[in-house]
Amino acid sequence: MNIRRLRYFVKIVDLGSLTQAAEVLHIAQPALSQQLNTLESEFKQQLLIRTKRGVTPTAAGLVLYQHAQIILRQLDQACSAVVTAGEKLSGPVSVGLAPGTAASALALPLLQAVRHRHPSIVLYLNENFGTTLSELVMNGRMDMAVLYGFRSVQGLEFVPLQDEELYLLQPATARAVPATISLQEMFDLDLLLPRSYNVIRKLVDAAFMANQRVPCVIAEIESVDTLAGAVAAGLGATVLPDSAASHLCANGRLMRRRIVGPVITAPLALCLSSHLPLSAAAQAVKGLLLELVGALPPTVAVR
Structure with a gap:
């Protein structure tokens, strides 16, 4: 051949x-x-x-x-x-990071860590939807990806990292609002959510379905920034992982409320190919990535 x-x-x-x-x-x-x-x-x-x-x-x-x-x-x-036998680690390494997740917070620290420890490695970061990233890993177009949700998929291996709680985001208000909200209280809220293939949307749909209800979704939006803008404009509320929710609330236009009764968690996982070996450079980046995940904020529950 x-x-x-x-x-x-x-x-x-x-x-x-x-x-x-x-x-x-x-x-x-x-x-x-x-x-x-x-x-x-x-x-x-x-x-x-x-x-x-x-x-x-x-x-x-x-x-x-x-x-x-x-x-x-x-x-x-x-x-x-x-070519690099006996020399320092070098070459390209590609890492996918699902946007609007705790994974996206790893981008800058990972760049800094790779630059400091392995300056000859060229890091390629791709922020994209989890389904797209997993397909790229499966097809050998990307070395690894950090994303929400994992299941048995031929050709892929998922390493559980952490569970992150989901929060409801609403427009900020001057009046006092409880820090938590029950799922039952969300039944009649107008919601802005991603499409049904998104892991966060699947978790919300499943929680409602367990109560024989369907969320009142008035628009389906994939962009986290657009979701935040629509919520701030008073068009509805949305549901995001704690890391994304806390980041978006920093400007004071939004407030977040922890969803309880039940608490809904999103599993963060490292997605790898089950049949393609990682290069030495990719193995080194994987090690750095796992170190950084261990340093994520304590609001994320370690599995």
Whole structure:
């Protein structure tokens, strides 16, 4: 199997276009098409479906794409390990951090720690939705991610870190308001929440469902900043983990109330590939990340 052809194939699938891939790879499109035809001949399978809009992988092409990502990543790690043998740790390491979570508070400390202890490591931080991050880790496009929620997923390993309590955010008021609010008191509140695939939304929906109720969601918003602005404008209330809630309340426009009866907690976890080994540099960053998680505020309950 020709490694160069695998790199070409992965780039074509990534871009969804032979023309764009040829431009990025700096080779003529007929030559790239020939490399693809050779690859299909080797496997005796059609790997791509060509349409006017571009190309999409067939079922066989998707399988090859997933394996090719693993092969190429392991090859890159092997080359890096050989070149840097006996030298200080170096190379790229990618870490995903779910926004609006305790994970996002780790970004700056992690940058500082990596810069201080391993200055030759180039850290790539990606703040994105947990579902997107877990897919990137599974496909070998990212080394690790810190996100909320974990379940049994083939190809992924979740290391439990901490449980963080959920809080209700409402507009700040001059009158005294109890520091806690029961779930029952939230039944008739207008809520602004992320969409149903979001872990926080799933936890809220499950808590309401246990009481045979459905939350009154008046709008679905993914951006934490937009949620905060909408709540401050009096459009409704929202539910966020303690770390995000306390940060957003710092400007005095919002207030947070601990949800009780029952308390709702969001599990924070480190997501890793179960079949792709971490490079030495990624192992070092993982160690630093776990150190920093241990130093998170005590309002987060350690598991």
